[in-house]
Amino acid sequence: MSAIFQPIVNLGYSLQAMFAALLAAIFGHDIAPYLLYGVKTLLLILCIVVPLMLSVAYLTLWERKVIGWIQLRLGPNRVGPMGLLQPIADGMKLLVKEIIVPSGANKLLFVVAPLMAIMPALAAWAVVPFDPEMVLANIDASLLYIMAITSMGVYGVIIAGWASNSKYAFLGAMRSAAQIVSYEIAMGFALVGVLMAAQSLNLIDIVKQQQSAFGVFGWFWIPLFPLFLTYLIAGVAETNRAPFDVAEGESEIVAGFHVEYSGMTFAIFFLAEYANMILVSFLTAIMFLGGWLSPFPQSWGLLGQSSFLWLLVKAFMVVSTFLWFRATFPRYRYDQIMRLGWKVFIPVTLVWILVLGAWMQTPLWVWWKGA
């Protein structure tokens, strides 16, 4: 695979050298390296954010299609061939709509809230590896960084609910705050299991530790099965997706925290929600489903190679499961959500961490090569 890309990589390096020389000629040798670094990072960020935004757009279409098929409908099929231009049409519509600020709303916070929602949803992608080499920032504690950044997403919801000066929005914000704080604990404990099994906080190392002769069975979903399920379900709850979408709860509190939002501010909440969904599915694929490792033995030629495409396939399957959940389950009642989080998931994860700790001390533990 890499041999095919070698000419492109070489071209990139020579372009970079030319650009560096140009910058040095204009700004002098003191500032030029910083500028080069800034421009390079900015381009790399674009390389992640642009495909991400496109995936978000087409995830909305895929969601409507899947739910349509599950409910024996066709889903959107009017705009473009097979409805393929539907997300573009939706985006254009939202772009040109007026942004209405309700009277009595806190104007500054009303506008800041969508930004607070989208910022962590995008910032978390900085450390997500797509390949052993393809990562924007390969930091040592990337798992911890992701947890910290995603935990800030709740501010968007809370501020939106409070700044709207609306009872429905406020109710949605309160529900969301309680829900996210509860499920973050279970999610954190599930990740503790992952880092115990992988002996590392680095996402690339976590995938590397899953590489073994056992193929699919060497991935962490086997030894960490309860944590895998907990993480997956807590991920649905964290992103406020059905059946945990009480923050939105359109049949109870209209549209929850974003009831007063319109146009682009409304769209940004959706961008954040779907970007978070994709993030959770990528993380599930990386931490439990072997990331870019191939499920087939190496001797199977192209299918047996580990590649970015495998990660995409796995993440796509996880994200489709989310849509399947949404079309299948009725919304949880609020007290049932709290019970599930506190009385089921947290004890399950705590017990499994204990079991894992004991298990790893015995010869029965076969999942990591080291030691």
Add this chain to the structure above:
Amino acid sequence: MTFQTFIFYFFSTVLIISALGVITARNPVHAALLLVLAFFTSSGLWLLLQAEFLAITLVLVYVGAVMVLFLFVVMMLDINIAKLREGFWKYLPLGGAVALLLVLEMGMILTSRSVGFGDVAQPPALPANLSNTKELGRLIYTEYVYPFEIAAVILLVAIVAAIALTLRKRKLDKYVDPAAQIAVKRKDRVRVISMASEARQDTAESGADRDKGAEQAAGKAPDKDGKPA
């Protein structure tokens, strides 16, 4: 000025301004959000010190959990600002004295010879692949294991106490045990009895007419046998 120094001063400025904002903001929600900003910027400063584990944990714990609960409470309170400011002059002497004491103590620590912050040598550069998290974990579970465990037990006691203090059985508690709910069988709720069928009593009063009959019975209309009610 290197780039790092620039970042340091930038973060420090933001930190000081937001910290001042916390105590001067009139709206308690604004104050709480400014506190979030203060936490976030101080975590940036810690990153500059290469303490990435502490920096990320600060964001995770304080920004991601503590301040969310803080906001949760602050938003639900109906705080009357005028009333809060009423006692300002009354409390000023006491508050001022405490603040002065704090400044004095900090000054004593920072200027004392034994601590000597002024002439601490630059710490040796750490190897690039040193894992902050691993080192911290090693120290916590070997050298400082007893203080760490004691702190953990104290926190656990606090959690249990907090739950015990707020746990009370409400009289109107409608909570149903889900396990009992699932275990219910049909025969617990519905009893099928067999009885002989009865003949219809009166054809004229059946169906929709029955409602009308009830209305009339409430008035002075005669009942179906013609006797006065």
